[in-house]
Amino acid sequence: MMLFIGILLVACNLRAPFTGVAPVLDTIQSVLSLSSYQTGLLTTLPLLCFAVISPFVAQLEKRFGLNITLLTALVAIMIGILVRSLGWVSSLYIGTLLTGAGIAVGNTLLPSLVKQNYPDKVANMTGLCGLCMGVSAGLISATIVPLDMLGGWQIALGTMVILPLLGAVIWSKQLNGTTYQPKQIKTPSSMRSIWLAPLAWQITLFMGINSLLYYMLVAWLPTILTDAGFSTLEAGSVHGMMQLASALPGLFLGPIVSRMKNQVTIAIIMSGLLTVGLMGLWIAPLGAMLWVSCFGVGSGGVILLAYMFIGFRTGSTTQATLLSGMAQGVGYLLAASGPTLVGILHNITHNWTAVLLIATGLSVVMLISGALAGRLRSIELSDVEAVQV
Structure with missing residues (x-):
């Protein structure tokens, strides 16, 4: 039971500490007098951590074992x-890097x-x-603005510490268990092989494009909504709804997939929902609550399918x-470039049409990759081929 709880608590820490910052970015920028570039780094740095660290996690696991890692x-x-949460510019970035490194692992x-x-x-x-990732992220995003109003952004961000604290306390019980032990693996040859497998690239594109689109909206949805006439509080609530909607597939996707x-x-259905959400934000942004719900369910379903x-x-x-490591390394490299490129494109066009149209096109590429990856196949590293099983 403790193992089960521990795994779910680990999952709770893999999204909320990062995505919960977006609704108060404007406040942080104002209080600390940050430029737009400096503010954008708060979103980009964790994604760069994910991209750089993910491919090397297998070596950490080999050396220290899963539990300690x-x-x-x-x-x-x-x-x-x-x-x-200390309130200094330097600590803001150092803390962001540490948080990103932990989430990447x-x-x-x-x-x-x-x-x-x-x-x-x-x-x-x-x-x-x-489900745990989505619910925890949604609750954090929905409550971060009210907490900011009550106690300031430092208190609001600091309250997130309860998630890793609980996770560390519970997971420490596994250190003497037999969950997973360090092992000898042929890491260099295996790493070369995995990067040559077509099926691995199909999974990587499926996960990677979803990450790009998801974190694009995590960073820019509040701004998109305020430009459409929403208040800051309303935008924060809609942002939270997107996170909560991403948790819904956790309720039904597992039992459905296990019977297929x-x-x-x-994969086509989940990708299609995400596409509908993006098109809705472009065509009728005032219906954002519906569209972000479609996007959230679709994106949440895609990431779960990618993990599966x-x-x-x-x-x-x-x-x-x-x-x-491969899928998340490439995926988050794409995701890291997303918010910055979106900002540049928005500055050029002065609207969100081009951004949302390009995002919709990418979602179609993701749909195709997911359909290919969804076929009943497996990766054989010995001959670097995807073979029918």
Whole structure:
């Protein structure tokens, strides 16, 4: 039971400490007199951490074992949140980097953690993890502005520390367990192989484009909404709804996927919902609550399917960690460039039409990648081919 609770608490820390900052970015920028570039870094730096660190997490796991590596990640998130809340410009960025590094490690190891401990329930357990990620992120996003009004942005951001604190306390109980032990793996050759597998690239594009689109809206949705006439408080609430909607697939996706022969149809449906949400924000932004709900459900479903694909399409936890590192490394490199490129494009066009149209086009590419990755296939690192199973 403690293992089960611990895994869910780990999941709660993989989104909220990062996405919860967006609704108070304008306040932080004003109080600390940050430029637009400096403010954008608060969104970009964690994504760069995800991109740079994810491909090397397999080596950390090999050296220290899964339990210690995860506990260290939770402690890094906890320290990062506290440092970020001190109120200095330097501490803001240092804390953001620490938080991003911790989340990067946890993100990469989560599929391996589920595959190792629940090999016959990958879909259901991944769904529960997604539910926890979405609910925790949604609650943080919906409450961060009221907390800012009551006690200031430092208090608002600092309250997030409860998540990694609880996670670290519970996960520390696993240090003497047998959940997962350090092992010898052929990391260099395996890493080369995984990067040559077509199926690995299909999963990577599916996850990567979703990450790009999701974090684009995490960073810019409040601004898009205020430009459309929403108040700051209303925009924060809609932002929170998007996060909560992303948790909904965790309620039903696991049982559905576990009964399917392949995941082609469900990948198309989830990607299609995301596409509808983006088109709705472009055509009728005043209906944002509906559109962000579609986007959130779709995006939440896509990330869960991507995590499931990592478990389904690999033959061992080692392969799962390597594929997870590849998919998340490339994915978050795309995501890291997204908010900045969106800002540049918006400055050129002075509207959100081009941004949302390009995002819609990318969502179609994601849909195709998901349909391909959803076929019943697996990655064989020995011959670097995707073979029918």
